[in-house]
Amino acid sequence: MRSDADAVLTVEHLTMRFGGLVAVNDLSFLCRRGDITALIGPNGAGKTTVFNCITGFYRPTEGMMTLRQPEGGEFLLERLPGHAINWRAKVARTFQNIRLFSGMTVLENLLVAQHNRLMRASGFTVGGVLGIGGYGRSERAAIEKASAWLERVGLLDRADDPAGDLPYGAQRRLEIARAMCTDPVLLCLDEPAAGLNPRESHELNTLLLSIRERDGTSLLLIEHDMSVVMELSDHVVVLDYGTKIADGLPEEIRNDAKVIAAYLGVEDEEVEEVEAEVGV
């Protein structure tokens, strides 16, 4: 077991209540730097709620989420305002139902992702309107970076098409590229393989692995496709009814009786036992 010091994200005692409903109950886990951590669980287990807490869309009822930068800085995510989680703590995310700017071009989508840096370059608009301060250079650099990402996700020839015109798989890849344009230290992916065909799913795996290798970004992903989880992840956290039921290496999770019962289904020989229990 490695120490906490190389954890990029530490979640401690995270609890989220909506009125009487406890969506996440006393959850603690950590994502190590350079790892791909998978968060799995049956539908309604609270996985997306955990994501929304980490990325600032919900304010958790209890708990602490610490994000450590490579240089050593620390941010308490539950205390940051929503937009600062991306801009200062460098946590990016994608959404379960894709949220692209569909009426803007693919390239514009990637430039919006570099908003804060460009905003500074344009002298918070004043210099940009007056045409002073070398905004053009920064914009060209931003386009360069966007082109590099488009090339990596295979969308360079569609750069000037509206994002809403892209096929589903391409929209998923564009959303990942857009999140990566914010230079995150932690990228949270909410079901990235949902709705992809086997080939697209395989390409996605390659892309995610290259993000980890080349960009040094740690990944946290929610996924239902077990083949993706088993192939990619270094570490798996299993949630059921908002509570963590298992946490470990993929092989350990695969053989964990609790996980099998809750998520992957029960063993064949136990079927009769379970049926008797529920009274079929």
Add this chain to the structure above:
Amino acid sequence: MSAVHPTSVAPTGDAALATDREAAPARVDLGAAFKDAALAALVTLGLAFPILALRTREGPTGGLILDQRWGLVAIACGIVFAVRLALRLAGLRALPSRKATRKAVVATGAAAAAASPALRFEQAALPLFLGVAIFFPAIAYLAAGGLTESRYWVDLGILILTYVMLGWGLNIVVGLAGLLDLGYVAFYAVGAYSYALLAITFGLSFWICLPLAGILAAFWGIILGFPVLRLRGDYLAIVTLAFGEIIRLVLINWVDVTGGGAGISSIPRVSFFGLPFQAGEGGFAAQFGLDFSPMHRIIFLYYLILALALVTNFVTMRLRRLPVGRAWEALREDEIACRSLGINTTNTKLTAFAIGAMFGGFAGSFFAVRQGFISPESFNFLESATILAIVVLGGMGSQIGVAIAAIAIIGGPEMLRNLGFLKAVFGEQFDPNEYRLLLFGLAMAAMMVWRPRGLISVREPSVILRERKAISGSLVKEGHG
């Protein structure tokens, strides 16, 4: 679909990395363009000579008198020359990007996508509109046959341009940022009263009051922005509507400052950079050795509002290409995604309200200096609705669309005054004036059936990598607060 595979991406990244048309290498052959424009003007001269230059009319004794109208011919040739030259220059500047398009198409094997007709229309219409707008007083003078006679037309031009400017200002809030604002007239009122009160109380000149009025209106835009930040859609519309009414009611009831319902009169009139438009010594006419005419002031006002409107347009076009403009449009498309990308949505919304309000304030102070009298009556809800109708009819986010819509909505009912021929159909008692708003309403309804997303419903991208493609309005979201 071969485009999915990363290896099929064509190596044309260096082909053209043009951020916009300015960045493309513009090798404009000025000489050829001038020659071409001169040729077009010559053809016009040939055509205009028999048609425009000579007119016959019946003299007092019954004989025919030949009128010579060389001024009209000169104007026609001048317009053709200017428009042709502008078109040539625009066409030449667009050329490099078109070449790059062809290269990209060959390289990637993608389906050939010609520049959309809507974009070409915009490129062609812009110089035309600009030419007509610049020469409008001269055209009115020649068409009406005299300086004083042209007053109606120049006044109408001023009115239309005021609404063009207001439409462009509101377009930032509604069209770009997608925030439905039904109380825009409040900022128009703030601008008008700012000028009136500052000019009367402190004796400040128009050119000092103009920026102050804009700043005050922007300040009130932020004041309105704060409470409505969390509201969306219908709720946002209702609160902004209420804000407009609050401002109007304050103007009516705060009699000590605003003069109440009686308004403020004898607001200092505009001067020609210090020279007053008045008869006698020291006036504009005397200084330039002209005969005094009240039309000098009107024509100056026309060019003043034209300049203000063009500044509004220029700034808006520039803002669209800056990060703040892209953030506005992204906010209209998806606010949650914006937040996840680190965009401070609060500040972005406030800047949209403030900048939109600032242009409303500029227009307001122009309104005050033109009328010389303002009262709360001028700033009722109908004004807000008219400006919003201009933005929606024009196509949200489209600058040229808003200009055309302003001409149609403000100029249209005026044009319908001249429906005398209907008397031939319905008899002598028929008064076309009473039906003009009905006809106008019908035309608007037909418009919205024919083009539900406004006149210009395509969105032009703010930045291009290789080729300029219009974005269909069906993909662009309207915003929901």
